[in-house]
Amino acid sequence: GNSVTQMEGPVTLSEEAFLTINCTYTATGYPSLFWYVQYPGEGLQLLLKATKADDKGSNKGFEATYRKETTSFHLEKGSVQVSDSAVYFCALNSGGSNYKLTFGKGTLLTVNP
Amino acid sequence: DTEVTQTPKHLVMGMTNKKSLKCEQHMGHRAMYWYKQKAKKPPELMFVYSYEKLSINESVPSRFSPECPNSSLLNLHLHALQPEDSALYLCASSLDATGLNSPLHFGNGTRLTVT
Numbered sequence: 001g002n003s004v005t006q007m008e009g010p011v012t013l014s015e016e017a018f019l020t021i022n023c024t025y026t027a028t029g030y031p032s033l034f035w036y037v038q039y040p041g042e043g044l045q046l047l048l049k050a051t052k053a054d055d056k057g058s059n060k061g062f063e064a065t066y067r068k069e070t071t072s073f074h075l076e077k078g079s080v081q082v083s084d085s086a087v088y089f090c091a092l093n094s095g096g097s098n099y100k101l102t103f104g105k106g107t108l109l110t111v112n113p
Numbered sequence: 114d115t116e117v118t119q120t121p122k123h124l125v126m127g128m129t130n131k132k133s134l135k136c137e138q139h140m141g142h143r144a145m146y147w148y149k150q151k152a153k154k155p156p157e158l159m160f161v162y163s164y165e166k167l168s169i170n171e172s173v174p175s176r177f178s179p180e181c182p183n184s185s186l187l188n189l190h191l192h193a194l195q196p197e198d199s200a201l202y203l204c205a206s207s208l209d210a211t212g213l214n215s216p217l218h219f220g221n222g223t224r225l226t227v228t
């Protein structure tokens with residue numbers, strides 16, 4: 001079956017530090033890959049996505065590249081801000097007639113001023 | 114602002130109560146979902162509606178009863194819940210149910226406490 005493994009948190013950084021959150025996956029076929037972010041007290045928001053190998057998703061300074069050879073989709077940002085403090089979920093969907101998103105366990109990021 | 118609206122934001126109910134959670138979207142999406150999220154965990158899928166028909170029920174107990182009156186509305190009827198059902202209930206929608214190029218849009222959830 002499908003699975004997503006992402007680095008366990010919590011991750012604590014100072015403002016303007018470089019961020020990497022690792023995500024690897026196991027899936028049949030050619031999944032689409034996503035990063036969702038959940039700010040405190042809110043639902044999940046789609047941060048970025050990639051639908052095929054070598055695609056790079058980007059949004060709000062965050063980037064992730066779909067690496068089929070390493071089955072990875074690591075999230076990066078060059079300079080984090082306090083407002084980036086949230087829980088980040090890596091997820092995949094392998095499509096089909098019924099939609100079922102497989103989430104990683106989530107990584108809590110705290111950015112200190 | 115989220116384009117998926119959930120009401121109420123918070124709900125406290127006793128184990129003998131009957132209540133309903135509501136979800137609404139006006140993006141023309143034809144798939145709608147209920148998820149349950151416990152603290153510090155990822156969301157767990159409960160139900161999927163595709164074109165107003167129930168297409169996935171993830172073996173959810175019958176005390177949770179979904180309803181999709183039309184393509185914009187999704188309800189979750191609650192009856193005789195247990196304290197362990199306390200969680201954040203998230204509604205989501207997507208353009209269709211294949212998901213290949215149709216990511217989920219989530220509401221901000223209803224925080225449910227069962228006493």
